[in-house]
Amino acid sequence: MKKIRLIALDLDGTLLSSKKCLSERNREALLECMKQGIEIVPCTGRIWPGIPEFIRNLPGLHYAITVNGAMIEDVARHQVLDERKLDWKKAVEILRLAGNYETMYDIYIGKSGYGEARFMNHMEDYGIGPELEKMIRDTRIIVPDVIKEITDLAKPIEKINLFFGSAEERLRVRNVLLERGDVEVSASFSNNLEINGPGATKGEALLRLAAHLEIAPCETMGFGDGENDMTLIKNAGVGVAMGNAVESLKSEADYVTISNEEDGVAEALWQLLKIGRPRRES
Numbered sequence: 001m002k003k004i005r006l007i008a009l010d011l012d013g014t015l016l017s018s019k020k021c022l023s024e025r026n027r028e029a030l031l032e033c034m035k036q037g038i039e040i041v042p043c044t045g046r047i048w049p050g051i052p053e054f055i056r057n058l059p060g061l062h063y064a065i066t067v068n069g070a071m072i073e074d075v076a077r078h079q080v081l082d083e084r085k086l087d088w089k090k091a092v093e094i095l096r097l098a099g100n101y102e103t104m105y106d107i108y109i110g111k112s113g114y115g116e117a118r119f120m121n122h123m124e125d126y127g128i129g130p131e132l133e134k135m136i137r138d139t140r141i142i143v144p145d146v147i148k149e150i151t152d153l154a155k156p157i158e159k160i161n162l163f164f165g166s167a168e169e170r171l172r173v174r175n176v177l178l179e180r181g182d183v184e185v186s187a188s189f190s191n192n193l194e195i196n197g198p199g200a201t202k203g204e205a206l207l208r209l210a211a212h213l214e215i216a217p218c219e220t221m222g223f224g225d226g227e228n229d230m231t232l233i234k235n236a237g238v239g240v241a242m243g244n245a246v247e248s249l250k251s252e253a254d255y256v257t258i259s260n261e262e263d264g265v266a267e268a269l270w271q272l273l274k275i276g277r278p279r280r281e282s
Contacts, residue, residue: 001238004273005219007033008043008065008206008232011051012188013225014242015042015265020131022054029266029276034060036275039213041065043202045188045228047111047158048073050139063213067108067158068186068196068228069205072212082208085156086183086197094183094195095147097176098162102169104128106140107150108158114149115140126163127191160195167191186228194228203231221272223257223265224249240268 009015016022030040040058042051043065051064062076072082091107098105104126106115113136119126120142123133143149150157164170167190174193177185184196202224210220222229222236225245233239233252241253242264250256257268262279269275 001272002216002218004038004221004238005215006039006041006206006210006213007221007269008041008202008209008223008236009265010202010224010226010229010232011042011044011046011055013244013260014223014229015055015260016052017261018131020052020135022052023263023266025263025266025276025279027054027058029269030058031060032275033269033273034058039063039215041206041209043069043206043222043224043229043232045159045194047071047108047113047139048075049111050113050135063209065202065205065209068184068194068200069202069231070158070196070200072205072209081212082205083156084197084200084204085158086160086195086200088150088154088157090182091157091160092147092150094160094177095150098160098173101173102164102166103173104163105146106136106161107146108161109150109153109155111158113140114143114146116144116146117142123163126165128163132189156197158196159200162193162195164191164193186230188226188228201231202229203233203235206232206235223268225260238272240272 041063045068048066064073064075070084104119184200186194218237220236221238222232223240224232225242239253240255241250243259257264266276267279
């Protein structure tokens with residue numbers, strides 16, 4: 001294996017546990033990578049302020065790929081290196097379309113999340129569990145009307161989030177969006193859809209960041225578990241799927257590790273790069 005110089009990691013379902021925590025073993029492995037000069041890059045559907053402080057404050061963290069690749073940020077220098085956003089008029093069009101279906105929606109714009117009380121007060125209707133509900137509440141500003149907010153701001157959108165209580169309704173909306181052909185459609189969870197502007201994928205962002213740092217694609221590694229990690233797994237020099245990943249991702253990965261609940265990131269870093277420490281057998 002060629003020397004790895006950049007590791008991009010999805011957070012939810014990958015680096016973090018189901019309780020949204022970073023295990024000590026995973027943390028130790030990341031710090032050891034940084035000591036060896038490897039760039040550790042959060043690669044997430046979240047906005048930068050929505051990433052937990054214990055990740056943002058890791059010593060040696062220089063870059064982040066956020067909102068599914070819509071933003072590449074030099075977080076050490078507080079600079080945006082690249083952005084691929086969604087035109088606000090197109091976003092309004094999509095939200096009006098979503099209004100014809102049984103779906104909850106919110107948006108990311110200007111590194112802030114905006115949602116409506118009519119959705120936030122009934123998240124259980126859209127299959128949102130306690131941990132995800134807390135994350136959403138912690139990262140959204142409640143406004144009376146998201147569409148009005150977009151129109152008033154008239155700025156490009158980083159991402160639209162849609163949540164569904166019905167798998168059939170989700171499939172209907174997905175098919176309609178895919179027929180448009182002018183947006184990126186992916187998902188982090190089985191009950192959601194995420195809509196980004198053209199070119200906003202984790203895999204494309206990985207290649208753009210690597211090029212900026214003069215790192216060859218074969219010198220990169222990517223970790224993921226969900227559908228929105230597919231391009232990351234395909235474009236990374238070494239694509240690692242978690243044991244809890246969707247089957248389609250596992251089939252594309254170069255390596256499948258154990259689950260996020262079992263420190264799968266640290267285990268893969270130990271097995272593939274001999275970084276960190278071996279797993280303690282119970």
